[in-house]
Amino acid sequence: MSLSANHPLVDGRTSNSPLVTALRGGKPSRRPVWFMRQAGRSLPEYRKLREGISMLDSCLRPDLASEITLQPVRRHDVDAGIFFSDIVIPLKLAGVDVEIVPGVGPVLGSPVRTAADVANLPELTDEALEPIRQAVALTVAELGTTPLIGFAGAPFTLAAYMVEGKPSRDHLGPRTMMHADPETWTALANWAADASGKFLRAQLEAGASAGQLFDSWAGSLGLADYTKFAAPASARALDHVRDLGAPLIHFGTGTSELLVAMRDVGVDVVGVDYRLPLDEANRRLGGSVPLQGNIDPALLSAPWEVLEAHVREVIAAGESAPGHVVNLGHGVPPETDPEILTRVVELIHSIPVAGATEMNS
């Protein structure tokens, strides 16, 4: 199955956008920038809209998810929307008992820890994804020539929540299960891969122009465990969408040691967290893919001249790579002044794109 004739990537609305061009290794007309967690708590219009509405409802009601996705695009003139959702939404849509508890995060009615628990997991059906498709369709209609990036949690991170039953710092439960009961782990990771993959496919089919797999907790794994127990499931998740031809991005925090393995699950672009300079990331990746990142979110609260110098450093370091989408090296902190983000976008757009990437196009 391929994308429909009126899909933004097919009818040309977004196929030559700065974001899609850069994700494909071409030379964009302006330097593309978006921010992880640009939709959400840093925006007063988001906090107002969310009053009295639960996180899950805000993700599952198409009008709300769409409006929240659009808010930062209107405000900041970023080069992409990122679909507003949560990593556990595919669980919820599949019928798993999960809530997002304010101040805590996702909490499951019962953790998933045994082979029987995994065997009893419900399947995510195509029908259940209808609110997601509706939200994306509403969003894409408003975005026009600005591409929407689809959002999905990587199977390791999703499975880590499922095993712990709640957020944890060290992810001991899933990390134990990998070694103690690798068959159950693989079954769980594959379930999570299929759920995330279907969730991302629904977004891409409904009009998203690219997809990003977020592996929030991948950095808790050493390279050997990541390669053996997480990467195969991430590849499986992406197998659900490869035929659609949309560019794919892969990001996790604390993953300086994992960048090559994260590329090798089969993505077009690797996101780099704030810890590793982009020129060093590009060296580790052998100049093989465009990079996304990696303004340090901590600098968003520094005086403007400090932040500006940092943004210019990030852009200079990114020049070495075969393409660069500017982003933060982690999500927007909730207390960020949104006017600073707008000013950062203006700065980035004011810096001309160097000719380096022409070598690759």
Added chain:
Amino acid sequence: MSLSANHPLVDGRTSNSPLVTALRGGKPSRRPVWFMRQAGRSLPEYRKLREGISMLDSCLRPDLASEITLQPVRRHDVDAGIFFSDIVIPLKLAGVDVEIVPGVGPVLGSPVRTAADVANLPELTDEALEPIRQAVALTVAELGTTPLIGFAGAPFTLAAYMVEGKPSRDHLGPRTMMHADPETWTALANWAADASGKFLRAQLEAGASAGQLFDSWAGSLGLADYTKFAAPASARALDHVRDLGAPLIHFGTGTSELLVAMRDVGVDVVGVDYRLPLDEANRRLGGSVPLQGNIDPALLSAPWEVLEAHVREVIAAGESAPGHVVNLGHGVPPETDPEILTRVVELIHSIPVAGATEMNS
């Protein structure tokens, strides 16, 4: 000033112990092992002793701190005690308003965020350290030939708590301050360095045979920030104790990218977290120092045969280094079965020490 004539390192009680020998790069009579957080919540005798007693009291009452330090040595036959304390104890002793809130962690009455806040910090006096010296003296008298390792938090981690005023995941506050107000950051980090250094010196003078600097949050920093904003203060903390000649260990989690910089603050041994195999850590360090680590705590809950195979892998990987003290690659999880830890110690002691380190002695 040097150690007194009846100090365990001077009178010979611990100077030829397996731990001290291995820390100094010699060949120990048996393979030394201890566990980070071996004293604490995994032990029923600890939970019983702590009933109705606050964490701060358990650290500040010499009889309690000593008893808690001794419990795991009695139970597991480990090759060292680690002084039971908390990273914020030097703050408390200096007179800073700090409490350890159960389920949360250290919480300060008022965070330290401005130059004036830093200037107003009280100095940690020698007299205030008396309960620490008493606890160490009591402990060392009981330990006999088993060495005690002194405990201190690294300045970055200590300062991170002080800026945030409480535990945080991303340490944005201190990471912003480094760049936004480097003078205030340096003053704060130096204050923390002096507090930690004096705290460690009190332990070493009172009878500890080695010292470990714990930089719990160092892994939140990229190499450039670590080198510029954290390492100098860690070196300054250790400057307080270098003349004593006790071996020094440096450990932080998520620090695979920082190992060389952590060595270069001036330590004898580098602790490696569970993410990086010891042979790779040794390669990065150019075979320059003995290593400590790095059994994955997640494996402590796996079936014994899986755990045993992992322990043997860790030991085999450690053979490449010029000395190896076996430890976990992070602290003992609270839910660990203590009988498993005892069995791990027996296993490690049953594996003969290879001749590799003789090259260095």
